[in-house]
Amino acid sequence: xxxxxxxxxxxxxxxxxxxxxxxxxxxxxxxxxxxxxxxxxxxxxxxxxxxxxxxxxxxxxxxxxxxxxxxxxxxxxxxxxxxxxxxxxxxxxxxxxxxxxxxxxxxxxxxxxxxxxxxxxxxxxxxxxxxxxxxxxxxxxxxxxxxxxxxxxxxxxxxxxxxxxxxxxxxxxxxxxxxxxxxxxxxxxxxxxxxxxxxxxxxxxxxxxxxxxxxxxxxxxxxxxxxxxxxxxxxxxxxxxxxxxxxxxxxxxxxxxxxxxx
Amino acid sequence: xxxxxxxxxxxxxxxxxxxxxxxxxxxxxxxxxxxxxxxxxxxxxxxxxxxxxxxxxxxxxxxxxxxxxxxxxxxxxxxxxxxxxxxxxxxxxxxxxxxxxxxxxxxxxxxxxxxxxxxxxxxxxxxxxxxxxxxxxxxxxxxxxxxxxxxxxxxxxxxxxxxxxxxxxxxxxxxxxxxxxxxxxxxxxxxxxxxxxxxxxxxxxxxxxxxxxxxxxxxxxxxxxxxxxxxxxxxxxxxxxxxxxxxxxxxxxxxxxxxxxxxxxxxxxxxxxxxxxxxxxxxxxxxxxxxxxxxxxxxxxxxxxxxxxxxxxxxxxxxxxxxxxxxxxxxxxxxxxxxxxxxxxxxxxxxxxxxxxxxxxxxxxxxxxxxxxxxxxxxxxxxxxxxxxxxxxxxxxxxxxxxxxxxxxxxxxxxxxxxxxxxxxxxxx
Numbered sequence: 001x002x003x004x005x006x007x008x009x010x011x012x013x014x015x016x017x018x019x020x021x022x023x024x025x026x027x028x029x030x031x032x033x034x035x036x037x038x039x040x041x042x043x044x045x046x047x048x049x050x051x052x053x054x055x056x057x058x059x060x061x062x063x064x065x066x067x068x069x070x071x072x073x074x075x076x077x078x079x080x081x082x083x084x085x086x087x088x089x090x091x092x093x094x095x096x097x098x099x100x101x102x103x104x105x106x107x108x109x110x111x112x113x114x115x116x117x118x119x120x121x122x123x124x125x126x127x128x129x130x131x132x133x134x135x136x137x138x139x140x141x142x143x144x145x146x147x148x149x150x151x152x153x154x155x156x157x158x159x160x161x162x163x164x165x166x167x168x169x170x171x172x173x174x175x176x177x178x179x180x181x182x183x184x185x186x187x188x189x190x191x192x193x194x195x196x197x198x199x200x201x202x203x204x205x206x207x208x209x210x211x212x213x214x215x216x217x218x219x220x221x222x223x224x225x226x227x228x229x230x231x232x233x234x235x236x237x238x239x240x241x242x243x244x245x246x247x248x249x250x251x252x253x254x255x256x257x258x259x260x261x262x
Numbered sequence: 263x264x265x266x267x268x269x270x271x272x273x274x275x276x277x278x279x280x281x282x283x284x285x286x287x288x289x290x291x292x293x294x295x296x297x298x299x300x301x302x303x304x305x306x307x308x309x310x311x312x313x314x315x316x317x318x319x320x321x322x323x324x325x326x327x328x329x330x331x332x333x334x335x336x337x338x339x340x341x342x343x344x345x346x347x348x349x350x351x352x353x354x355x356x357x358x359x360x361x362x363x364x365x366x367x368x369x370x371x372x373x374x375x376x377x378x379x380x381x382x383x384x385x386x387x388x389x390x391x392x393x394x395x396x397x398x399x400x401x402x403x404x405x406x407x408x409x410x411x412x413x414x415x416x417x418x419x420x421x422x423x424x425x426x427x428x429x430x431x432x433x434x435x436x437x438x439x440x441x442x443x444x445x446x447x448x449x450x451x452x453x454x455x456x457x458x459x460x461x462x463x464x465x466x467x468x469x470x471x472x473x474x475x476x477x478x479x480x481x482x483x484x485x486x487x488x489x490x491x492x493x494x495x496x497x498x499x500x501x502x503x504x505x506x507x508x509x510x511x512x513x514x515x516x517x518x519x520x521x522x523x524x525x526x527x528x529x530x531x532x533x534x535x536x537x538x539x540x541x542x543x544x545x546x547x548x549x550x551x552x553x554x555x556x557x558x559x560x561x562x563x564x565x566x567x568x569x570x571x572x573x574x575x576x577x578x579x580x581x582x583x584x585x586x587x588x589x590x591x592x593x594x595x596x597x598x599x600x601x602x603x604x605x606x607x608x609x610x611x612x613x614x615x616x617x618x619x620x621x622x623x624x625x626x627x628x629x630x631x632x633x634x635x636x637x638x639x640x641x642x643x644x645x646x647x648x649x650x651x652x653x654x655x656x657x658x659x660x661x662x663x664x665x666x667x668x669x670x671x672x673x674x675x676x677x678x679x680x681x682x683x684x685x686x687x688x689x690x691x
């Protein structure tokens with residue numbers, strides 16, 4: 001579905017569900033360079049459970065128009081504009097990687113809008129290495145190759161997808177290849193520049209779930225535990241043998257964890 | 263296990279973790295029709311594509327899933343489906359994208375069974391095909407109509423071994439908002455990965471080199487995840503709500519994996535041409551040695567081609583490794599590791615010479631297959647391509663005296679000795 005936000009069309013997937021005003025809502029925020037399709041399985045689950053699902057494409061990504069936003073704060077503000085357009089006062093907010101920073105910022109800055117929070121593959125700060133940033137700035141495929149390598153556990157590089165017939169690494173690569181020039185860099189740079197996360201985490205009041213991959217090399221499990229420790233009301237789920245791309249590596253375990261919170 | 267595993271390693275390990283319950287190192291054969299659900303909500307989640315897992319072995323099976331993921335990893339695709347045969351794979355690909363009133367542009371130099379499917383059977387269902395010269399990307403462009411929805415070719419034409427210029431023809435297809443589907447049976451991903459060259463969908467008859475031992479029938483359909491179905495605007499099965507699945511919009515919900523997901527959720531479900539898990543197991547066993555076998559196939563073929571090219575009773579040898587082949591330079595560029603082990607040559611003396619040649623052979627087996635570890639021989643005009651008319655045969659480069667070999671892994675001294683016997687017999691008036 002589309003809504004108009006700040007003069008541009010904004011796309012969100014409903015998980016094939018129908019929005020009903022009195023139902024609770026779940027807002028999903030994707031990671032750097034990705035789009036709403038990373039959330040398809042949980043989106044469809046929560047839609048069937050009667051939630052209003054809003055799996056957004058951030059501006060300039062996927063099917064949404066406009067320029068890519070360049071800061072985590074701007075993305076969080078934009079999320080609230082989407083909720084305003086949909087006349088939704090409060091939602092559960094679920095974010096992965098960069099999306100977890102956007103969700104965290106949203107929960108700290110707009111506590112009344114966030115019922116509860118799920119942070120997947122998170123870290124504050126979320127520094128990005130210079131070689132990755134430089135390659136992304138130059139729109140080189142090497143940036144995708146590096147991210148794809150580091151985003152998956154060693155198990156995932158061998159394969160054995162729970163989702164029959166699909167590769168674990170290529171889907172992410174193709175998504176990043178579809179991102180427009182400059183989009184991936186804008187996202188990575190926004191992560192790199194977001195330095196207030198530790199402070200914001202202490203301000204979060206919403207019940208929070210942090211899901212960690214014990215083989216995550218992009219946002220290490222230890223960093224995720226630190227985020228969880230800074231938030232007052234937090235549950236942590238640790239996924240063994242799982243990398244940063246937990247939505248593709250362990251979709252059922254992620255969904256089980258989310259279903260218990262949202 | 264290290265990052266970014268290489269081809270030889272993926273041939274052995276891709277798509278499989280040791281069985282978590284038993285520790286079995288080999289991929290177990292999950293000979294089961296269905297799978298017990300954890301609870302009713304979990305079952306509903308599997309049916310509604312919320313959960314990853316298996317429901318019923320027509321749709322997916324753990325043994326088949328290893329094979330599917332392995333070929334997808336080797337081909338650089340986002341996913342794959344194992345089918346009952348190569349013909350089932352091509353049909354599944356076509357039927358996922360096209361319906362009555364649609365049109366295909368295809369190379370005219372293709373496997374006889376595929377030619378029959380496109381030229382006769384699919385026409386009965388309202389899907390028309392225009393056949394063009396595989397060497398002319400301009401012919402492909404000229405044949406594209408408003409209702410064209412697919413461009414198709416074989417990486418190595420059958421039996422002429424025309425090398426499909428995938429980079430050029432994929433550009434023609436993409437400029438027209440169309441995907442390019444390539445049959446890569448003769449090359450396997452060891453010799454060529456068409457998706458890396460610009461193709462969007464790849465199919466294999468896994469009966470041939472992938473399984474490699476002539477013991478099973480199977481096909482594989484691989485989605486490169488490269489084609490943007492919604493942006494093309496020509497594929498309602500991909501980008502519009504599907505009433506057969508609660509108005510699911512595949513490109514919207516599955517992005518790069520839209521095609522292979524639709525193929526599984528519709529075509530495999532409804533047409534039902536799935537692969538047996540035992541067959542998948544046999545193909546996996548074959549793929550474990552794919553790099554070794556393909557190296558030997560190519561090396562043996564080079565010796566046989568050189569031998570035949572020097573024989574007086576042989577009028578022409580048709581292999582891209584020869585400078586005389588029109589696609590020699592293109593083959594060096596697109597197929598640097600070799601052009602496979604299937605090729606044709608023409609005997610002096612036409613059909614009768616061909617009969618005497620084949621019947622004199624003892625190491626080469628006269629049968630209808632290629633890509634076996636054992637060397638094979640056949641006469642295409644009277645067998646694999648017998649349904650084609652004389653005009654179509656001529657256009658496809660199939661003469662009465664054409665012999666097709668599939669060079670196996672035997673000692674080449676024995677193969678050459680066998681061929682000498684055949685040539686002596688062919689030369690007898």
